[in-house]
Amino acid sequence: MHTGANTTPADPKRAAHEARRERLISEFHRARDAGRPIRLKKATSNLFRDRRRADRASLDVRDFTHVLDVNPAEGWVDVEGMIRYETLVDALLPRRLMPAVVPELKSITVGGAISGGGIESSSFRHGFVHETVLEMDILTGAGEIVICRPDNAHADLFFGFPCSYGALGYCLRARIRTMPTRPFVHLRHQAFSRIESFVAEMMNACRAGRTSDGKPAFIDGTAFSDRSFVLTTGTWSDEAPRTSDYTGDNIYHRSLREKSEDWLTVKDYLWRWDTDWFWCSRAFGAEHPVLRRVYKSLGLLRSTAYWKIKAFLRRSGLFALLRLDRGVEYVIQDVEIQAERAGEFLAFLLREIGILPVWVCPAQGSEGGPRFPLYPTDPSKLYLNFGFWGGVPSEHPPGHFDRLVEAKTIELGGWKSLYSTSYFEPDTFERLYDESRCRSLKQRYDPDKRFPDRYAKCVRTS
Template identity: 50%
Template sequence: MTPEALAHARRRAELLATMQSGKASSGAPLGLGKRSSNLFRDRHEGAKRRLDLSAFCHVLDIDTAGGWVDVEGLTSYEELVAQTLRRGLMPAVVPQLKTITVGGAAAGVGIEATAHQHGLVHDTLLELDVLLPGGEVLHCTPDNEHRDLFFGFPNSYGTLGYALRLRLRTLPVKPYVKVEHLQFNAPGAFFINLAAHCQGHADFVDGVVFGPQQQVINRACFVDAAPWLSDYRFEHIYYRSLLDKPVDYLTVQDYIWRWDTDWFWCSKNLYAQHPLVRRLLGRARLNSRFYTRVMRWNARWGLTRRLARWRGRFTESVVQDVDIPMAAAPDFLAFLLREIGILPIWICPVRGPAPNARFTLFPLAPDSLYVNFGFWDVVETAHACEPGHFNRLVEREVMRLGGIKSLYSDSYFTPQEFAQAYGLSHYQALKARYDPSGRMLGLYEKCVLRA
């Protein structure tokens, strides 16, 4: 065994011994003891038996010829990308924010601009070792005795177990990325061209809707050389460049993290796009890690909500990512512009899984093209609405159009709607096999009831 594998085995043995000794100490449900989180929903948590997996944060092996990387579940993508780039590789799908962990992206849903070819993060999984709530570790592959857990783990959000080790596919990279920004003034043409570029040879495809008559497709490819390089880590703001530069060049690392500096565009809510504030904050604070801390502080104290009420306004946070079949994408965009009004909107095409790789709790149609819509802001009204009014509108429209919603943020589904959308009959079978004593919360309790 390699030194890394031996160290991983030692950490695993120590963890299992700790779990065994603490089994009878509390009847509270098991929860992950984690200092940070990329979940965007307030929780009303009761007592939990916290499990510390923070030691599982190492890259274990990189196989350049085989095209895979072995990594522990609490490793951040920032660390994973740094190590794979040194070997001329990147994970096949890298979620947009540096602090997202590999296990979190597998248990939730991770996406980025390679998704038009490679699907979601869990579509790039080759195998994983899952820690069950009873203290057993299972090796799961697409074709072994635990294939049901392999295909049921994505979108389970820590209600079936935790990934201690994952093997993910990688891609070879070149030093630079050339980005073409293609502008459109009509949603119909925008989505037609988006689908066409997904059939081409682009390494990356995503887009932004700035308004009903202003959309941009970002088509990017790896290149060996660059005539110039842009830098969006401090003074310059990436999303504004989409309207100003028909062509751009970035290092591969800067391209991978192009959205992190300004949290896409949400840094505007902290006034961090103002040149003076930007300089006062400094380069070290212009990142998703800092913005998340501020967001959690605001959620705890309700400062922006209080200011809105002082102005006579009512607010609702609408922070959502949804996947809509390509054919229905123009209808969903029209709905967003008409009923929600949040702009800009991130657009990322997603390839559905292979026919033999249906993921139980996130059932996209095989080999079909979807469009991920990411919209993250606060909707203000002059009158009070029922709690979750705008989020409920989104959920109903997603279901009407045959799409599916990610569960990292506020959800308001009824139990019947949730069961229909996320295959709860299959989930209950997984729960009965892998958590028969109910040591972890259920998916509906955790993601909708915020337990």
């Protein structure tokens, strides 16, 4: 791996990257000349909304998966846009580095996380994934690759990219911040029986972690019921009396209520939620001891396997045939609420939606940091992200519970990710997600509308 800020055209990694860019541009122009709209051809996805099959030319970006440069002194890594965090972590950990924010699912890509608002337990200190980006190369709908930085002629695209979900262009290279690691993460799990004390303690921990010397380095929490909440803080450690392993027989989310402290290698910490897709693997029987052994022997204890099974059931029509959605509404969402109102939102979730457990992850940008118009969280405020993924028994019309969540999010001034089903009316979406800004960026960077319209793509319009 090449190290250092200065790269030359003779650098074989850069030369190969250049060749991939040229191939992609030719592909883009062929599709454009044929007058066809364009979509990405990727090896994996973490989208949860159903996508309509449209006549689109696909842009094959499956080989944009390389690390191009690492600069430990300046604390950044240059990567191709479709590199998975799993690959990136494998490349950085031997150098005792990691990206400042590593989303929990191994197959999430850097470009997907920047465009969709990635988050993890280091986000209370480092912000959302897009807040760790220093510059990007973006393939625009005009067929050009532009370098975007906060201070150059394409700063509008740099700041407008988060929450664009591919409507403005595709990130082919990103320079993102890294941080030094130590070998182990020492976890402490603190139990609470009241929402108010759980949220208050999470806020205290975040305050301490942002002001003190990196302690804790990681914070997240889990609501198991309306009387059982666990706050987990992680601190770096050079030693561990023992380490746990949640990649096989043992199940991480169960450990949160069984142990008050734990030690994981940094790699196992980063992927602690991937083995069981948080807890969603139980829908596939993976928590049953016998089936778990089968899954394990087939190498299927990982989020990508569950996602593929789910996608197959949907695509093949088996999901409908087996009537797996009869009497159930699947609510798969991540919502950010300012910490002061987070207790209210969690109480609503537990009372009205009832999906359990709920993952709670704090995030805050840097004080005085920039704002991203399509992802308008305020960097001076702490947000709590709520992840809830499951089926709700329902006799209501489709989308009833998703709509309740949207209404409550709007009422509390919160923010909903768009990787899953959404029902926002056009005028509400216009206001919340700054569609007029997105349109003016699209006018500049995708005037012929080669890439999908964001509302049409992200919101269920029928």
